[in-house]
Amino acid sequence: MKILLLGSGGREHALAWKMLQSPNCTSLFVAPGNAGTQKIAQNINLNPLDFEQVKKFVIQENIQMLVVGPEDPLVEGIFDFFASDDQLKNVPVIGPSKQGAKLEGSKEFAKEFLIKNNIPTAAYGSFTKENLEEGFLFLEQLSPPYVLKADGLAAGKGVLILNDLIEAKTELQNMLVNEKFGQASSKVVIEEFLDGIELSVFVLTDGKNYKILPTAKDYKRIGENNTGLNTGGMGAISPVPFADENLMQKIEQEIVKPTVEGLQRDNILYKGFIFIGLIKVGNQPMVIEYNVRMGDPETEVVMPRIKSDLIALFEAVANEKLNEIDLEIDTRSATTVMMVSGGYPEDYQKGKIISGLENVADSIVFHAGTKMQENSVVTNGGRVLAITSYGENFQDALKKSYANIEKIKFEDVYFRRDIGFDL
Numbered sequence: 001m002k003i004l005l006l007g008s009g010g011r012e013h014a015l016a017w018k019m020l021q022s023p024n025c026t027s028l029f030v031a032p033g034n035a036g037t038q039k040i041a042q043n044i045n046l047n048p049l050d051f052e053q054v055k056k057f058v059i060q061e062n063i064q065m066l067v068v069g070p071e072d073p074l075v076e077g078i079f080d081f082f083a084s085d086d087q088l089k090n091v092p093v094i095g096p097s098k099q100g101a102k103l104e105g106s107k108e109f110a111k112e113f114l115i116k117n118n119i120p121t122a123a124y125g126s127f128t129k130e131n132l133e134e135g136f137l138f139l140e141q142l143s144p145p146y147v148l149k150a151d152g153l154a155a156g157k158g159v160l161i162l163n164d165l166i167e168a169k170t171e172l173q174n175m176l177v178n179e180k181f182g183q184a185s186s187k188v189v190i191e192e193f194l195d196g197i198e199l200s201v202f203v204l205t206d207g208k209n210y211k212i213l214p215t216a217k218d219y220k221r222i223g224e225n226n227t228g229l230n231t232g233g234m235g236a237i238s239p240v241p242f243a244d245e246n247l248m249q250k251i252e253q254e255i256v257k258p259t260v261e262g263l264q265r266d267n268i269l270y271k272g273f274i275f276i277g278l279i280k281v282g283n284q285p286m287v288i289e290y291n292v293r294m295g296d297p298e299t300e301v302v303m304p305r306i307k308s309d310l311i312a313l314f315e316a317v318a319n320e321k322l323n324e325i326d327l328e329i330d331t332r333s334a335t336t337v338m339m340v341s342g343g344y345p346e347d348y349q350k351g352k353i354i355s356g357l358e359n360v361a362d363s364i365v366f367h368a369g370t371k372m373q374e375n376s377v378v379t380n381g382g383r384v385l386a387i388t389s390y391g392e393n394f395q396d397a398l399k400k401s402y403a404n405i406e407k408i409k410f411e412d413v414y415f416r417r418d419i420g421f422d423l
Contacts, residue, residue, distance in 0.1 A: 007069025036367025342412025
């Protein structure tokens with residue numbers, strides 16, 4: 001089977017690595033890919049948001065499946081584009097319809113969906129610049145800290161958690177009136193703050209049946225002890241030690257099942273991943289947010305723990321036969337640590353030569369922001385490499401990741417040395 005994978009990050013390298021283990025994957029193209037995917041698959045210089053360009057390539061190469069890594073093409077409706085085109089409609093797309101992608105594309109839509117389906121989540125209000133004063137009043141009714149979320153996609157940066165009421169009001173005004181996050185913050189969701197410990201649950205669904213994939217926990221802040229600015233994620237571990245059988249049963253019954261059933265009830269076509277960002281408050285799991293694709297860097301620990309054939313799972317998703325497949329999970333722990341460019345998540349430089357990759361042993365290096373330049377691998381993003389390892393427990397796996405990080409060099413490299421510190 002000839003497959004096209006859209007995206008260029010660590011998530012896509014991990015998906016490509018896993019898909020290529022399937023005997024059903026005869027050739028894999030990645031658009032646009034990175035230096036890591038270039039080594040194992042064929043990179044194609046395509047813009048995932050240029051659907052006409054994607055169509056042309058799919059027809060030209062006789063692509064038999066499209067796997068969508070990032071959220072943007074899903075929110076823009078690539079699933080619907082394929083479904084409504086006579087030349088593309090028989091090519092399965094792994095990812096939800098445009099309506100399904102609103103679970104991530106609109107924070108307000110997601111909150112309404114959660115409330116309507118009685119899924120535990122934080123109390124909220126939704127505001128535009130027209131009712132800014134009501135937003136101020138809503139903030140006054142909450143206890144600090146205050147959670148402000150841009151309604152639209154803001155590349156993982158559109159959430160502010162503030163302790164001071166005056167600062168929260170100023171930032172609400174900045175988001176709505178001064179367009180701090182552009183169009184994404186033309187509407188802002190304000191939520192009550194939930195105090196607990198976070199985890200991510202990943203679900204693969206064909207719209208009717210579902211499989212719960214390994215749990216993961218990622219570390220968003222740039223600084224150790226979870227301080228400093230939010231990033232796309234500085235590392236992850238799987239499984240989450242506190243996600244025992246009781247908690248997982250609760251998550252399935254109160255969150256996963258009602259999510260899939262709610263989508264069905266609303267006739268929302270959904271064939272792909274659901275990433276449920278959760279927080280455990282006491283013994284109660286509550287939904288913070290939905291994403292409509294795999295997380296990054298969580299994919300880099302979830303994929304290595306799936307023993308089943310990923311392409312077979314994707315085919316079952318396309319044919320609505322996911323219930324007929326057994327999901328086999330590796331019992332070992334997996335951890336990943338992100339090596340990032342100095343200055344990230346603010347200004348950073350690209351084009352730094354990366355050396356020492358050939359010295360890595362007993363870890364998998366997933367490329368995130370890299371490219372090939374004159375036979376050298378160079379940095380091409382804020383998050384550069386994800387160093388993933390297996391271990392009997394997460395501490396053991398982390399030791400291997402950190403030992404291998406010491407062998408890799410590029411100018412101004414930075415990584416967190418405390419992944420898993422809170423467990």
